[in-house]
Amino acid sequence: xxxxxTSFKIVVPTLxxxxxxxxxxxxSAQAGTLAAVYIFMSRLKAGLDGSGAxxxxxxxxxxxxxxxxxxxxxxxxxxxxEDTSWCRTIGALTVAxxxxxxxxxxxxxxxxxxxxxxxxxxxxACTQGGAGTVDTITISNVGALTAGTTYGxxxxxxxxxxxxxxxxxxxxxxxxxxxxxxxxxxSFKIYLLGDDAVVITATVSDMPTVVCSISSNTVxxxxxxxxxxxxxxxxxxxxxTTSSGYYWAVYGTGDSSTDAGLYKSTATTHLxxxxxxxxxxxxxxxxxxxxxxLSDPDSTDPATVAPNFVDTTAGTFGTIDxxxxxxxxxxSQSGTQGSAENSxxxxxxxxxxxxxxxxxxxxxxxxCGGYY
Amino acid sequence: xxxxxxxEPTVRKPVQRFSRPSLSTTQSxxxxxxxxxxxxxxxLLTNIFNLHIIIYMPNILRILFTIYICIYPIxxxxxELDSPNYKIVGATTKGGGTTQTTDGDYSALLEIGRISNxxxxxxxxxxxxxxxxxxxxxxxxxxxxFETTTNGSSNCTTGPTELTTGGMVAICGPSGCYDKARxxxxxxxxxxxxxxxxxxxxxxxxxxxxxxxxxxFWPESISTHNLSDFLTKTxxxxxVFNIQGLxxxxxxxxxxxxxxxxFTQTEPGPISSATTSAGSVFFDIDIEDSTGISxxxxxPYTISFTGAYELIGGSASTTAEDRIWLDGSTNSxxxxxxVVRGVNxxxxxxxxGQTIVSATADLNTALDGFGIQSEYIDYDTYPYLxxxxxxxxxxxxxxxxxxxxxxxxxxxxxxxxxxxxxxxxKVIAKPGMDKSAATDYQxxxxxxxxxxx
Numbered sequence: 001x002x003x004x005x006t007s008f009k010i011v012v013p014t015l016x017x018x019x020x021x022x023x024x025x026x027x028s029a030q031a032g033t034l035a036a037v038y039i040f041m042s043r044l045k046a047g048l049d050g051s052g053a054x055x056x057x058x059x060x061x062x063x064x065x066x067x068x069x070x071x072x073x074x075x076x077x078x079x080x081x082e083d084t085s086w087c088r089t090i091g092a093l094t095v096a097x098x099x100x101x102x103x104x105x106x107x108x109x110x111x112x113x114x115x116x117x118x119x120x121x122x123x124x125a126c127t128q129g130g131a132g133t134v135d136t137i138t139i140s141n142v143g144a145l146t147a148g149t150t151y152g153x154x155x156x157x158x159x160x161x162x163x164x165x166x167x168x169x170x171x172x173x174x175x176x177x178x179x180x181x182x183x184x185x186x187s188f189k190i191y192l193l194g195d196d197a198v199v200i201t202a203t204v205s206d207m208p209t210v211v212c213s214i215s216s217n218t219v220x221x222x223x224x225x226x227x228x229x230x231x232x233x234x235x236x237x238x239x240x241t242t243s244s245g246y247y248w249a250v251y252g253t254g255d256s257s258t259d260a261g262l263y264k265s266t267a268t269t270h271l272x273x274x275x276x277x278x279x280x281x282x283x284x285x286x287x288x289x290x291x292x293x294l295s296d297p298d299s300t301d302p303a304t305v306a307p308n309f310v311d312t313t314a315g316t317f318g319t320i321d322x323x324x325x326x327x328x329x330x331x332s333q334s335g336t337q338g339s340a341e342n343s344x345x346x347x348x349x350x351x352x353x354x355x356x357x358x359x360x361x362x363x364x365x366x367x368c369g370g371y372y
Numbered sequence: 373x374x375x376x377x378x379x380e381p382t383v384r385k386p387v388q389r390f391s392r393p394s395l396s397t398t399q400s401x402x403x404x405x406x407x408x409x410x411x412x413x414x415x416l417l418t419n420i421f422n423l424h425i426i427i428y429m430p431n432i433l434r435i436l437f438t439i440y441i442c443i444y445p446i447x448x449x450x451x452e453l454d455s456p457n458y459k460i461v462g463a464t465t466k467g468g469g470t471t472q473t474t475d476g477d478y479s480a481l482l483e484i485g486r487i488s489n490x491x492x493x494x495x496x497x498x499x500x501x502x503x504x505x506x507x508x509x510x511x512x513x514x515x516x517x518f519e520t521t522t523n524g525s526s527n528c529t530t531g532p533t534e535l536t537t538g539g540m541v542a543i544c545g546p547s548g549c550y551d552k553a554r555x556x557x558x559x560x561x562x563x564x565x566x567x568x569x570x571x572x573x574x575x576x577x578x579x580x581x582x583x584x585x586x587x588x589f590w591p592e593s594i595s596t597h598n599l600s601d602f603l604t605k606t607x608x609x610x611x612v613f614n615i616q617g618l619x620x621x622x623x624x625x626x627x628x629x630x631x632x633x634x635f636t637q638t639e640p641g642p643i644s645s646a647t648t649s650a651g652s653v654f655f656d657i658d659i660e661d662s663t664g665i666s667x668x669x670x671x672p673y674t675i676s677f678t679g680a681y682e683l684i685g686g687s688a689s690t691t692a693e694d695r696i697w698l699d700g701s702t703n704s705x706x707x708x709x710x711v712v713r714g715v716n717x718x719x720x721x722x723x724x725g726q727t728i729v730s731a732t733a734d735l736n737t738a739l740d741g742f743g744i745q746s747e748y749i750d751y752d753t754y755p756y757l758x759x760x761x762x763x764x765x766x767x768x769x770x771x772x773x774x775x776x777x778x779x780x781x782x783x784x785x786x787x788x789x790x791x792x793x794x795x796x797x798k799v800i801a802k803p804g805m806d807k808s809a810a811t812d813y814q815x816x817x818x819x820x821x822x823x824x825x
Contacts, residue, residue, distance in 0.1 A: 033551060033619050036706060038824040042713075042780075044655065061824075065590070065617060102780040103709040103822040105787060110706040110824040172621070172650060187620045188550070188704065188825035189651040195671030196820065198657065198696050202677035202719050202813035204728075204803045207686040372687075 034186035036063040036109035036150060037175050039076070040101050046192040047166035050088045050157055056164055057156035059101045061112050064177050064184040068145040071119040072179025074153070076137040079172055082165040083129035087137065091159030095124035095139055098152040112152035117143025122153075126160040137162075145177055168194050208243035211340065212368030219347055221262075224272075224360070227353035230282035230315065234346040237331075239297070243370035245334040248343075250292070251327040252320045253363040260322040261290040262349055262360035270356050272349060274319040278308045280348070283315035288352040290362060291317025294331050297341035303333040305343070317348040320364065327367060334371065510630040511560035513568055515644035518555040518626055520618075521548030528556050530609045534756055543612065543756035545703030545789025547652035550620040550825070552613040555644070557605045557628055567602035567631045571640055572615065576625045584626075590617030602631050612756070620825075621650035649703060655821040656699035662747065664697055665794065675799050683728075683813070686805030689735040689771040691798050695747060698784070698819065700760070700793040706824025707758045707786030710795075712817055714776040718742050719801060719813040728803050728813060735771040740804030742815070743773025746783070748796035758788025760795065773800050776817050 040059040048054040062074065078086040097115025104111045116122065120141040129135045139153060156162070165171055171192060176185035216235040224231050239246050252260025254271060261273040274280075275289040282289070293311035297303045305311075309318035309330045320328055331343055347364075517527035522539035531554060534542040541548050557568055570584040571577065572591050582591040586601035589611060608614050618624060624647070627640040659675060660667035675694045677683050683690055702708050718729040719742050730742045746762035753759075761767075765774035766783045775781060784795055803813075 033617050036824065038704075038706065038822050040709075040711075040780075040822045041820060043818060044820050102711045102782045103824070105706050105709070105785070105824055108706055108787065108824075170651075170653060185619070186551075186825060187650065189653045189823065191653045191655045191821060191823075193655060193657065193671075195657070195673060196818050198659070198673040198675060198817045198819065200675050200677075200692075200719065200799055200815045200817065202683050202728075202801060202803075203811040204683045204685055204721070204807050204809055204813050206809045207684055207805060372684075 032065045032184045034062060034175060034177065034184045035065045035147065037061065037186050037188065038103060038110055039173065039175070039190055040103040041164075041190065043164065044191065044193045044196040046164055046168045046194060048164040050161040050163035054163070055157055056162040057154065058162075059098055059103070059152060059154045060175065061101065061104070061110060061150055061152050062116075062145075062175060062177060063109050063150040064145045064147050066182060066184055067147045068142075068177050068182055068184065069179040070117075070142075070144040072142045072145070072177060072182075074116075074139040074142055075174075075176045075178070077174045077176070078129070078135040078165070080129060080132075080134045082167075082171065083133075083135055085163060085165040086135040087126035087128045087160065088163040089126075089157075089159070089161035090128055091125060091161070093124040093126055093137065093160045093162070094156040094158045095122050096154050097122065098154045101152060109150060111150060113150045114152075116151040116153035117145070119143045124155050126162065142177070142179075144179075164192055168192050206242070208241065208370060208372055210241035210243055210246050210368065210370030211239070212246070212248075213238045213340075214366060221347060221349050224349060224351040224355070226351045226355045227288075228351065230348050230350035232346050232348045234344055236342045236344050237294075237366065237368075238340045238342045239303075239331075239333075239368065240337045240340040241370045242336055242338075243372045244336065245302075245332065245371035246337060247329060247332040247369055247371070248294075249327040249329050249367040250320055251324060251365050251367075252290075252322050253365075254322045256322070260320045260326070260362065260364075262362045264356065264358040264360045266358060268356050268358075270354075270358070270360075272351055272355060272360060274321070277319060279316050279318050280350075281313075281316045282348055282350040288350040288355075289319065290347070290349045291319045292330075292345055292347045292364070293317055294346075295344040297331075297333075297343045301333065301337075301341065302335050303331065303337075303341065303343075306330050306332075311344075311346060315348070317346075324365075327365075508633065509636050509638055510562040510566045510632040512638045512641045513560060513562065513566075513628045513630045514558040514641045515626060515628060516556040516558040518553065518624075518644040518646045520544075520553045520624075520646045520648045523548065528554055530556055531612055532756065534754055535612070538754075541703075542754055544649070545652065545757055546654070546701050546791060547649040547703055549613070549618075550649040550651045550703060551616065551618050551705065553615040553618060553624065553646055553648065554613055555615060555626060555628075556609055559605050559630075562630055563632060564606070565604060565632070567604060568608060568628050569597070569602045569631070570608075570615070571627050571629070573625045574619075574622055576643065576645075577627070584615055588616070589614050591615075618648050620648050623647040651703065651823070651825055653702040653704065653708070653821070653823040654699065655819075657819060658697040658699070659694050660697055661694050662796070664695065664796075665748070665750070667697060677801060677813075683801055683803045683807075685803045685807045685809065687803075689741075689800050689802040691771075691800045694799075696744070696797040696799065696817075696819075697748075698793075698795045698797070698821075700784070700786075700795070700821055701790055702786075702823040703789045704823035704825040705788065707788050707790060708784075708824065709782050709822045710784040711780040711782050711820050711822070712744070712776055713780040713820075714778055714818075715816040716814070717776075717778045719803075719815050721808075721810040721813045723810040723812050724808040726807055726810075728801055728807060730773075730776045730815070732765045732775045733773065734768070735773060735800055735802040738802065740802060740807065741773065742801040743775055744783070744797045744799055744817075745769075745771075745773050746795065747798045748794070749784070750795075751786075751793040752791035754791060756788075758786040758790050760784055760786045760790060760793050762795075766797070771800055771802070773798075776815065780820070 042057045124139045126137045170189040174187040219233040221231045221233045254260035255263045259273040264270045280289045280291045294305045523541045574580045583597040585592040625645045629640040630638045658669045718727040720727040728742045746766045
């Protein structure tokens with residue numbers, strides 16, 4: 001009897017061992033392909049060591065073709081000849097389910113439906129490959145994965161440090177979702193660049209300015225005698241600018257209908273016109289009218305007085321027109337003008353012999369601007 | 373005396389190798405499982421008398437003997453199932469086959485009679501008729517083409533024109549198909565209503581044997597294989613990709629068998645193989661002006677708002693002279709997404725501490741801003757491949773720009789594989805009047821291409 005008991009102690013366990021072994025032989029793992037998967041890495045630069053600005057994290061989207069039971073794992077495996085480059089430091093990683101990502105394809109299998117379910121507390125770690133093994137990121141305590149549902153999970157460095165391999169180009173990774181004997185996997189490529197960044201640099205300058213001033217708003221030409229000599233009066237204009245240059249333009253008012261010039265608006269009205277010619281030589285006994293000249297602010301400076309308005313010939317003045325549409329450019333400069341520079345404006349007028357006595361007036365509008 | 377061969381579904385000896393033309397594979401498969409279950413225990417019971425031997429053995433011999441008893445029937449059964457050179461002689465039927473309620477899709481001949489399955493009548497590609505009823509068998513089909521990565525040409529003739537003229541890369545993208553394939557059937561003059569089923573394996577049918585499901589076109593196990601997986605040549609080949617759900621970078625072997633009426637399933641035809649693509653993805657960045665459609669430049673990649681393109685506080689928007697050119701190609705079924713992310717969320721000056729903040733906006737009306745705008749998209753056009761589109765925020769005109777924020781946003785996308793994608797982005801900035809002058813305004817933009825396999 002004792003011998004029989006001893007025999008059963010040996011035979012029964014042996015039978016169980018053989019039968020259980022046979023079970024695993026018959027019911028081998030059921031392997032299928034993942035229906036959809038992507039890895040959205042934060043950086044694609046080759047050779048990132050995972051520290052500081054070189055930190056690497058990723059979002060994994062995964063849709064299995066078969067339902068994976070709860071308490072499973074998801075692994076991401078990298079090529080065997082790239083050991084220790086993806087898992088720079090062995091250890092735990094930060095992991096959390098995400099319900100969407102910027103890489104989602106709306107309406108398709110690659111659109112994350114929900115955060116990765118958990119079975120307990122989700123955890124992740126990376127291990128380094130060696131002889132016959134590969135760098136592997138393992139996400140554990142994964143809940144049941146339903147076929148046709150795309151799940152999202154984000155993984156980042158923590159104790160374990162993620163990096164990228166130093167070789168540019170394609171790298172094959174294998175993602176596997178498994179629980180017990182059920183597993184789905186897919187191998188695919190990601191691409192690393194020599195540089196994944198574009199640096200935008202800019203110089204911002206202050207808005208350019210132009211400062212214009214007129215020394216006096218009124219000029220008294222004194223008394224003009226009909227058929228007599230011309231009279232003059234003036235003021236200065238001052239300009240500085242940070243723009244690419246400046247200009248002055250001018251137009252008059254006159255009688256508001258025919259021409260610019262000194263106008264006597266009371267009866268008997270009369271206009272001493274600026275005239276239709278470009279310039280007036282008021283030294284000529286037969287010529288009368290109203291005009292002006294400007295001095296060159298600096299003979300060595302690019303500022304230029306328009307030829308009709310230069311003050312180099314005494315008694316000769318440039319004529320102006322009325323209205324904005326008749327404005328004439330009188331002074332301009334190409335180039336900045338850091339400090340203010342002045343130009344003297346001289347008005348000249350001569351009354352004709354028929355001009356009635358009275359008060360005459362002209363309003364001259366000065367326009368200043370910058371070239372930008 | 374004539375040799376008689378018979379078959380009955382419940383016969384204990386494994387006869388499915390010679391069961392044609394009687395059973396579908398499904399039935400054979402089911403029968404085989406039954407045989408395993410019955411026969412594995414039978415020898416144990418019949419040999420129970422050996423227990424007395426075990427009792428009086430040394431322990432080590434007890435273990436070895438126990439293992440032997442367990443393995444013996446399995447080995448014996450395997451030998452019988454796999455035997456390539458035996459014949460069943462003289463067996464008789466007792467009125468046998470019925471339609472099983474669990475399957476409902478097969479029945480068995482009641483009597484066959486007068487068949488001698490001499491193994492000399494077989495080869496891998498033909499079988500000599502050994503009885504009149506075998507004349508009803510369709511011809512063993514062959515694989516006319518089985519392709520995954522052909523490039524520039526194809527042996528397939530009934531697929532789309534793109535395939536026949538350009539190979540599988542023309543319908544799957546660069547490097548071909550990584551998870552699907554196409555086969556066509558050489559029917560060997562079978563009638564058009566002949567049905568065909570496909571076996572598939574990754575180890576040349578050594579141990580991995582599956583079938584192609586007639587609906588999903590994915591591999592399926594023997595246990596789910598049934599008559600629904602028998603389709604006509606036309607039905608198989610109407611599907612452009614009539615094998616799907618494959619693993620990448622894997623060699624697959626297929627063989628086809630035919631069925632034309634009950635009990636007429638043929639031997640599987642010759643084996644054909646193809647290897648799936650390992651997947652393909654390409655991404656590149658270049659910096660060049662608006663004419664740089666084919667420009668290739670190297671890192672570092674910089675774009676400057678300087679000189680004639682210097683930004684002026686309070687002025688109108690300025691578009692940088694250079695563009696960010698991107699190349700993208702992939703054979704991933706879900707296409708790709710290109711996303712951007714900035715370090716500062718705008719052009720930031722460490723000198724002034726000010727940032728020209730990036731936002732999705734029309735810079736014609738915004739007082740201040742910075743962003744990017746798609747200017748150019750091109751790709752090879754194939755009917756079976758995808759197209760590239762710019763996201764709405766980045767596809768504006770004028771000075772409408774999309775954000776380059778510190779969170780990733782998608783700029784471009786394709787919904788299917790893409791060949792030779794080329795894109796260009798303008799960089800546009802407008803500093804407000806409150807922005808102080810400085811020469812160190814800067815932003816670093818990271819570009820990421822995500823293939824979706």
